Amino acid sequence: KNQVEQSPQSLIILEGKNCTLQCNYTVSPFSNLRWYKQDTGRGPVSLTIMTFSENTKSNGRYTATLDADTKQSSLHITASQLSDSASYICVVSPSSGGYQKVTFGTGTKLQVIP
């Protein structure tokens, strides 16, 4: 069964500090991996989409990396801001099958404190 595991489950950091969130997956063969940011009670917003051939993608202070060999991805947040407080969700799509095969992680809850 395809799985996506995210760690840590939750994280508290000081404003201005950097942090890295992890996503390990077993989906194979793999097509693309997405990171979403979800503010509490709001819809998720896409941060990055990486195909199997890409190993890094940036979106402002957010940088996602992908190692398809070890089936690991990370999301690095630089110079955190209070507005980064949210859940971050990793989503992995296999290279075949319909959307029902897409696997969602349960998310990492990040809290940035002053």
Place this chain on the structure above:
Amino acid sequence: DSGVTQTPKHLITATGQRVTLRCSPRSGDLSVYWYQQSLDQGLQFLIQYYNGEERAKGNILERFSAQQFPDLHSELNLSSLELGDSALYFCASSPHPGGASSYEQYFGPGTRLTVT
């Protein structure tokens, strides 16, 4: 603002009742996806429609059904509601049929359903 609209924002109803949630996708998007997110839980994919046809089915209960209309808006019908159905229900849209493609998906603001 993602361009995806959902109504109503909040819904409170009693067990055993039936409700309908509505979603209007972004202009030009043919795919609509429905998700359920219970308190402090991850997103659960329910069902996808593409250009009026059911495209993919996730963990959708038999008490739930959906459809996509010719104008591409979609409705999610939840019947015989139980306390456990209380959740945020999100709709998302994309221009593509989904699956393996590296498409962008845009989420609506959600409908918060409370079953009492």
